[in-house]
Amino acid sequence: MKALEPVNLSVDRGEFICLVGPSGCGKTTLLKITAALLTPTQGTVVFKDAPLLEPSRSIGVMFQRPVLLPWRTVEKNAYLPAEISGTMGPATVERVARVLAMVGLRDFATALPDHLSGGMQQRAALARTLAYEPELMLMDEPFGALDEFTREAMNLELSELTQQAGITSLFVTHNIPEAVFLADRVVVMSPRPGRISGIVEVPFPKPRHVDFMRDPAFTELTFEVRRILSEAEAKSTDPHGGQR
Amino acid sequence: MSTYTVTDPDTGSEVDLARVRKEKDPERWKWRAISIVVVLTFLAIWELLPRLGLVAPIILPPASAVWAGLLELVVQETFMGHLRVTLVEMVVGFVIGTIVGFSIGVGLGVWESVKKSVYPLVVAFQSLPKIVLAPLLITWFGYGIESKIAMAVVIAFFPVLINTMVGLETVPDEARQLMRSMRASRSQVFRKLSLPHAAPFIMAGIKTGLTFAVIGAIVGEFVGSSEGLGYLLHAYSFQLRIDKVFAVIVILSAIGAILYFAIDWLERRLVYWRNDSGLA
Numbered sequence: 001m002k003a004l005e006p007v008n009l010s011v012d013r014g015e016f017i018c019l020v021g022p023s024g025c026g027k028t029t030l031l032k033i034t035a036a037l038l039t040p041t042q043g044t045v046v047f048k049d050a051p052l053l054e055p056s057r058s059i060g061v062m063f064q065r066p067v068l069l070p071w072r073t074v075e076k077n078a079y080l081p082a083e084i085s086g087t088m089g090p091a092t093v094e095r096v097a098r099v100l101a102m103v104g105l106r107d108f109a110t111a112l113p114d115h116l117s118g119g120m121q122q123r124a125a126l127a128r129t130l131a132y133e134p135e136l137m138l139m140d141e142p143f144g145a146l147d148e149f150t151r152e153a154m155n156l157e158l159s160e161l162t163q164q165a166g167i168t169s170l171f172v173t174h175n176i177p178e179a180v181f182l183a184d185r186v187v188v189m190s191p192r193p194g195r196i197s198g199i200v201e202v203p204f205p206k207p208r209h210v211d212f213m214r215d216p217a218f219t220e221l222t223f224e225v226r227r228i229l230s231e232a233e234a235k236s237t238d239p240h241g242g243q244r
Numbered sequence: 245m246s247t248y249t250v251t252d253p254d255t256g257s258e259v260d261l262a263r264v265r266k267e268k269d270p271e272r273w274k275w276r277a278i279s280i281v282v283v284l285t286f287l288a289i290w291e292l293l294p295r296l297g298l299v300a301p302i303i304l305p306p307a308s309a310v311w312a313g314l315l316e317l318v319v320q321e322t323f324m325g326h327l328r329v330t331l332v333e334m335v336v337g338f339v340i341g342t343i344v345g346f347s348i349g350v351g352l353g354v355w356e357s358v359k360k361s362v363y364p365l366v367v368a369f370q371s372l373p374k375i376v377l378a379p380l381l382i383t384w385f386g387y388g389i390e391s392k393i394a395m396a397v398v399i400a401f402f403p404v405l406i407n408t409m410v411g412l413e414t415v416p417d418e419a420r421q422l423m424r425s426m427r428a429s430r431s432q433v434f435r436k437l438s439l440p441h442a443a444p445f446i447m448a449g450i451k452t453g454l455t456f457a458v459i460g461a462i463v464g465e466f467v468g469s470s471e472g473l474g475y476l477l478h479a480y481s482f483q484l485r486i487d488k489v490f491a492v493i494v495i496l497s498a499i500g501a502i503l504y505f506a507i508d509w510l511e512r513r514l515v516y517w518r519n520d521s522g523l524a
Contacts, residue, residue: 061425070517084428
């Protein structure tokens, strides 16, 4: 069975794209193809005018779980990418210290991940990705396992940090308000088969403040995303009546 | 260690990292006292059963007689020789067994093709009750120390092998993908991810291997030897010196306990992170 129908999406430098859709719509597959962690059966990913055939050091990936190495302290987890690329040095130490301060973990640099709360662990993972200085960040529901309050706080910070650093972002979520809050463009995806069923532009300046969620336009945009999802749902109903 | 108080940025509450580990201390002392009482009760019953004539002293000598036998035994000229032989057999067998088990375990855990081709043989060997090899090993390696070391190796290497293999195989998929997204080489993935991930498993296997090495050395001595604590135990048994038999048993369990706690101490230093949660 095909996970994804042909997908065509181009993303500009510095843009924040949210992929939103129900389970099974292929959004994680699309993200992994973009990271070159999966090879598509057809088609290519073009990154900075060249086809992307293997993982790139300019692309940082964040997963739903923090995936920290429990035997390494927070700062040593953040050193990992530099150690692997053989660029570990005083510059890395300085950059990691700066990034840890940015995500509010300066006092926890020498703590082991198991001593941290879920939110703090995910901040550490964010710090590891930022210390990489990626041009493109691919995030697969990075805050999906966190409680609502922590999640909102993290979204605000992420919005600011990526804006400041000019990082291009591809962010997978199934939370519609979260997608609208973060994105320049919300790419709506639908399952059976996985495809893009619409794109919603969010023409509001960034970084955004919590007040944006009270704006009538915000509500309007979330409804627009919901409308595209339910229309696609109606269309994708299996003619044979079954689910697979 | 100094107190290490920091604020959790998510909840705003103070977290004292040093305190988290010490909270259970008073409970621990209470249970330690209770366990000492249990041991003393056990020794009292041991002493009283033969003294009250409930059990013949030739079957079970009183604890005090065993203690006297123990003191008599350890000052004998030949005792240190027996002790040294058995310790060498145990430790050398354990070390070789660990190295062999770890090496084969890495081979099986890292290369799928090696596992597919060799694993059935490994399982067949494991289902063999290895004690039956003792007479054969004595035929091959003679009555000396070598056959006992071989016996210890043969039964000690397997838990290390299995645990190394399982530890290397249970590295979470997401962690592998993370390493791949950073363009880590195969050897970097092994050194920085798979091996440390497997370390708690490997240490658990090494602990079991140690207990097995002790058994292997003693069984080897039972089957055929002219020195060692197993030989001594066997000889006293035939002479019906039951107090001395118990004395040797006490020494053997003390050796087992000391070796085990040494490994346990090492484990707590090598595998200092909580090892029940996998990756955070």
